[in-house]
Amino acid sequence: DITGSLIFNPRVGDFEVRLGPIFANIVLADEINRAPPKVQSALLEAMQEGQVTIAGKPHEIPKPNMVIATQNPIELEGTYPLPEAQLDRFTIKILMNYPSYDDEVLIVKDTRLGRVDLVNKVVDSQDILDAMKLVDKVRIDESIARYIVSIVRATRSHPKVRLGASPRAAQMLGKLARAWALLDGRDYVIPDDVKQLAPYVLNHRIIVTNDDPLRVINEILEKTPTPMMAKALGMGYSNE
Template sequence: MSKDIQAIDQLVHQYGDLKKEIAKVIVGQEDVVDQVVLSIFCKGHSLLVGVPGLAKTLLVNTISEVLGLTFSRIQFTPDLMPSDIIGAEILDENRHFKFIRGPIFANIVLADEINRTPPKTQSALLEAMQERSVTSSGQTFKMEDPFFVLATQNPIEQEGTYPLPEAQLDRFMFNIQVDYPSFAEEVAIVKGTTGDHKPVLEHILDGRTIMDIQALIRRVPVSDQVMEYAVRIASYTRPDNPDAPAFVKDYLSWGAGPRASQFLVLGAKAYAATRGKYSPDREDVRAVAEPILRHRIVKNYKAEAEGMTESSIIQKILGAAAEIS
């Protein structure tokens, strides 16, 4: 246990150095950076939702560089085939079949505009996310650890898209909203990107260290009260739960499954550890609840008509769960 305490103390310094290095390139977006890094420490995947031009690709590329990981970007288009992602077999010069690995074989994979490709191609990526392996011609190829998928989605341009079904969205640990920068941040962005200065990034971590951090996060102890609190929050999103608040039954047609409870606990562990706490409390669960639940609840017509957002419903659920001691 004393070794884990020392490891958490060291993680706090590593996390601070990591954020400083990322800030050399990425101005603002602290919550976005925080959530992406937390998902990596939890061995989870993230979906980044934001309009074009908000540096989502640059953010992912920067994070992969400071983490010392290999990076691959896949631009999803309507004509993209599964073999364009996972690779294909070809005949080599000796007339033997040889598997040529696709861009999915990287530590961090950016799936750009994932909803622009048909379900068959989406499923090829989602198999790799869930199983951490791909299958081609009856052969299974394991992904190299650590492995993360960071997908992006444009929330405003839905023409010619194939929205991800709820069951597939559930594979993502976080749904991260990327918003416009503030005025001061945008001025800083323009100053930093219209000159000839190019920041030099240092590797703060490496693949082996990240895997050690993932194992450390799993070992962080959680009290039964905090675990029950996380499960209560997830269960309160389900309209058919007799204990769910009345507004949930009014506004939601579907709620989060057990995977949400698992991610709430894991996310709280990582959030607490990166802030020097040796065990998470309710505040840590609440801190990660919104990006974990946002894509796991389905609003009904009444919620749409009354202008209720996922965020406002989640905040009401957190309030209702906090009232139960």
């Protein structure tokens, strides 16, 4: 059980809560589409609420908390497709291809790859929490916010999209654009931040008919008017 459960403790003659592996700063769920619906539902609560209910009592998950999941799109037997509501909780989706020839040779040669004991700590939890506070201070001009909303709303009216992105998609795209800007040394978001991140934020949030989601998203990005930085003001924006 990834969330935890009540375990009888014979020493005290009573039940006690034993927290599951979801109570961690980083949770890796391998092949999540093989998890039964009950487990997926528990994970959904943890990702959305930041807490897990055990025996009717809520237990807060330590912060910061990140869930990284993989799923195998090839094998269908024994899998449980993730519902749209749960997919929407994941901020981004990255498609993993085969490694390059040289990287695959390195995998064969280097027996140290994958050894956890060789991983060195570079930040602690408080460093991450402090960075998250800085992200919240990054500014998004109203024209950039309108640009984000226009992109997301375009997925709902596109003829090849059966299910468009939710308002949460716009919210996540804005948050991720702030973080991207901060990593680039800026305290404000520019249109290129949105353009670079939109495919990763939206590709798992839309359902298309007979087409590639990424192709549809790129088409929407090409057709949506881009806010341009005003030359005179430097920090102002105007619609092109």
